[in-house]
Amino acid sequence: MAKKLMKGNEAIGEAAIQAGCRNYFAYPITPQSEVAEYLSRRMPEVLGNFVQAESELGAANMVFGAAATGELVFTTSSSPGISLMAEAISYIAGAQLPAVFVNIVRGGPGLGGILPAQSDYFQATKGGGHGDYRLLVLAPATVQEAVDLMMLSFQLANKYRNPVMILGDGMIGQMMEPVEFDPPPPMHGLPPKDTWATTGAKGRKRNIAHSLFLDPEALENNNHVLAAKYEQWQKDEIRYATYNLDNNPKLLVVAYGTMARICSTAIDELKQQGVEVGLFRPISLYPFPSAAICECARKIGKVISIEMSMGQMVEDVQAAVGHDIHVDFFGRAGGIVPSPDEVVQALKARLQA
Amino acid sequence: MTTLFARPESMSERITHYCPGCTHGVIHRLVGEAIDELGIADRSVGIAPVGCSVLIYNYYNIDFQEAPHGRAPALATGAKRARPDLIVFTYQGDGDLASIGTNEIIHAANRGEKITTVFVNNAIYGMTGGQMAPTSMPGQVTTTSPRGRDPALAGFPMRMCEMLSTLRTPAYIVRGSVHTPQLAVQTKQAIRRAFELQMEKRCFTFVEVLSTCPTNWGMTPTKSLRWLQDNMLPYYPLGVFKDPDQQERGDGQVPTPWRDSDAK
Numbered sequence: 001m002a003k004k005l006m007k008g009n010e011a012i013g014e015a016a017i018q019a020g021c022r023n024y025f026a027y028p029i030t031p032q033s034e035v036a037e038y039l040s041r042r043m044p045e046v047l048g049n050f051v052q053a054e055s056e057l058g059a060a061n062m063v064f065g066a067a068a069t070g071e072l073v074f075t076t077s078s079s080p081g082i083s084l085m086a087e088a089i090s091y092i093a094g095a096q097l098p099a100v101f102v103n104i105v106r107g108g109p110g111l112g113g114i115l116p117a118q119s120d121y122f123q124a125t126k127g128g129g130h131g132d133y134r135l136l137v138l139a140p141a142t143v144q145e146a147v148d149l150m151m152l153s154f155q156l157a158n159k160y161r162n163p164v165m166i167l168g169d170g171m172i173g174q175m176m177e178p179v180e181f182d183p184p185p186p187m188h189g190l191p192p193k194d195t196w197a198t199t200g201a202k203g204r205k206r207n208i209a210h211s212l213f214l215d216p217e218a219l220e221n222n223n224h225v226l227a228a229k230y231e232q233w234q235k236d237e238i239r240y241a242t243y244n245l246d247n248n249p250k251l252l253v254v255a256y257g258t259m260a261r262i263c264s265t266a267i268d269e270l271k272q273q274g275v276e277v278g279l280f281r282p283i284s285l286y287p288f289p290s291a292a293i294c295e296c297a298r299k300i301g302k303v304i305s306i307e308m309s310m311g312q313m314v315e316d317v318q319a320a321v322g323h324d325i326h327v328d329f330f331g332r333a334g335g336i337v338p339s340p341d342e343v344v345q346a347l348k349a350r351l352q353a
Numbered sequence: 354m355t356t357l358f359a360r361p362e363s364m365s366e367r368i369t370h371y372c373p374g375c376t377h378g379v380i381h382r383l384v385g386e387a388i389d390e391l392g393i394a395d396r397s398v399g400i401a402p403v404g405c406s407v408l409i410y411n412y413y414n415i416d417f418q419e420a421p422h423g424r425a426p427a428l429a430t431g432a433k434r435a436r437p438d439l440i441v442f443t444y445q446g447d448g449d450l451a452s453i454g455t456n457e458i459i460h461a462a463n464r465g466e467k468i469t470t471v472f473v474n475n476a477i478y479g480m481t482g483g484q485m486a487p488t489s490m491p492g493q494v495t496t497t498s499p500r501g502r503d504p505a506l507a508g509f510p511m512r513m514c515e516m517l518s519t520l521r522t523p524a525y526i527v528r529g530s531v532h533t534p535q536l537a538v539q540t541k542q543a544i545r546r547a548f549e550l551q552m553e554k555r556c557f558t559f560v561e562v563l564s565t566c567p568t569n570w571g572m573t574p575t576k577s578l579r580w581l582q583d584n585m586l587p588y589y590p591l592g593v594f595k596d597p598d599q600q601e602r603g604d605g606q607v608p609t610p611w612r613d614s615d616a617k
Contacts, residue, residue, distance in 0.1 A: 022435075023431070023434065023435050025430075025434075049434040049435065051430065051434060051464070053427070053460075054456055054457070055456060057424065057427070057457070058424075058430075058456065058457055058460060059427075060427075061420065061421065061424035061427030061428050061457070062427050062428070062430050062431035064420070064421075064427070064431060065400070065420075065427065065428030065429060065430060065431025065432035065435070066431035066434065066435035068418045068428070068432060069398070069431075069432050069435045069436045069439070071436065073435065087421050087424075088421060088424070091420075091421050095419070198398045198417065198418055199398075199436065199439065200395050200396035200397060200398065200416060201394070201395055201414060201415050201416050202395035202396065206410075206414055206415055206416050206417070207416050208410045208416070208417045208418075208419065209417070209418040210401075210410070210418075211419065212407060212408075212419055
């Protein structure tokens with residue numbers, strides 16, 4: 001397919017359609033309302049469902065109901081909306097259903113602001129809702145990558161019967177870039193649905209989509225089943241990219257999403273000044289590429305985590321490299337996106353420290 | 354030998370966990386009978402609430418989804434939109450539907466979702482141990498209204514049929530009761546008609562059923578039936594509030610009384 005210039009939010013909506021998803025339930029919130037606007041036009045064209053829900057609670061629970069029938073389904077929101085969706089996300093994870101949630105992050109806490117941020121890292125990777133569960137969290141750095149990860153997310157959600165979250169920032173949603181829609185990853189070879197999807201108990205035992213286990217041993221057993229999936233992710237679903245690691249860098253930057261792009265520009269600038277800095281960009285934020293980060297950090301010796309937050313991923317980077325190497329941090333918050341120059345200064349300061 | 358009475362086929366051979374004298378069991382049976390009569394068990398999906406009837410799925414041989422508290426109409430919306438060929442119904446109590454889930458039920462009704470809601474109103478929170486519900490009666494003593502519900506502080510009981518009937522969107526909205534055999538039969542007909550309207554993809558369908566809670570009301574089962582008749586009926590009138598076929602019936606606030614033709 002030819003390249004097309006598209007806004008991130010619209011490209012995310014189109015990617016879901018190209019992946020075969022025909023169910024989208026959402027509630028408007030800046031900076032991602034264009035997904036709903038786009039799909040309110042586009043879904044009827046492919047005989048799909050678009051419902052503007054009464055709230056994010058409603059939207060996420062509509063996702064729950066549709067997911068429990070075994071149909072592909074997704075929703076999009078931004079930070080305060082994701083907080084409301086956390087209820088359904090916990091239930092969907094507990095009931096082991098496939099669904100895709102997109103968070104186009106804006107600054108917080110509270111109502112916060114409407115500008116790009118990465119301050120929902122904890123919420124996405126450490127839970128967000130109640131109970132022992134995990135999301136598979138993928139963080140795109142370009143609109144093209146948002147498209148590719150969207151398509152992949154439906155496959156992963158169905159493979160593991162677990163919610164997948166795409167964690168973008170307002171920049172990914174609002175930016176226009178050329179994108180190409182490759183054929184989506186195959187959905188065949190995935191676990192059969194007739195053992196769990198609620199589609200009417202015709203010629204089979206009834207299926208119950210539930211997360212209630214009043215018997216503590218049954219609940220613990222469900223916890224073990226979930227934990228086994230998360231364990232599997234550590235083996236099979238780690239994703240990351242690196243930049244300029246082969247030129248004997250003196251410093252390792254760990255950054256994801258939009259922030260990683262800005263860091264790579266800063267790294268190019270420093271290279272011209274004769275300073276080599278390497279970049280490690282986690283794409284899967286959960287499972288976190290701890291072992292790969294550790295290996296790079298141990299070779300280079302100096303590490304800094306750069307984020308559009310007050311410092312969240314830095315805790316995972318520190319845990320990954322071990323406590324004999326101090327992981328430095330630089331970040332801007334509130335919706336402020338640091339300029340490459342600002343990052344260059346931060347990196348120089350760290351190199352001189 | 355002719356079988357005069359048997360367990361509906363759509364129901365499982367499980368003894369329910371409900372307290373003695375609770376009318377959930379009767380209402381479950383009415384739903385099961387209606388599903389059997391329409392032959393829709395193998396394409397039905399129920400949505401369980403949170404509350405006493407959270408384990409409703411143990412008592413049927415049909416597929417179920419278990420919703421977060423109050424969100425059953427949202428799950429039903431998602432399931433029905435994704436699979437319009439399914440018959441989707443929610444079964445919800447008054448804490449679930451009239452308190453934490455008011456937003457979801459109002460908007461599902463207003464969108465005209467082609468689903469069926471069975472709303473069991475027993476004027477109290479049963480599962481959590483007898484707290485005041487939005488539908489508790491003025492003066493009713495509960496564990497969180499020990500001096501009786503005071504409308505000056507807690508407002509008046511919410512009448513969900515009346516509230517939903519104010520919506521412009523066509524719907525089938527009925528209030529029944531099961532405290533007499535005759536009313537139980539009429540209520541079954543209403544539940545059946547609700548499912549039929551859904552099968553015809555006509556409108557949102559809502560059947561409220563007045564119910565007892567002897568345990569948390571602190572009464573014997575027989576006294577509970579009388580208490581319902583004496584205290585709830587005057588405030589929660591029975592009948593048809595809205596019907597897509599009969600626009601003249603009901604102004605949405607005062608129901609049209611049951612007619613013989615309703616229970617044929």
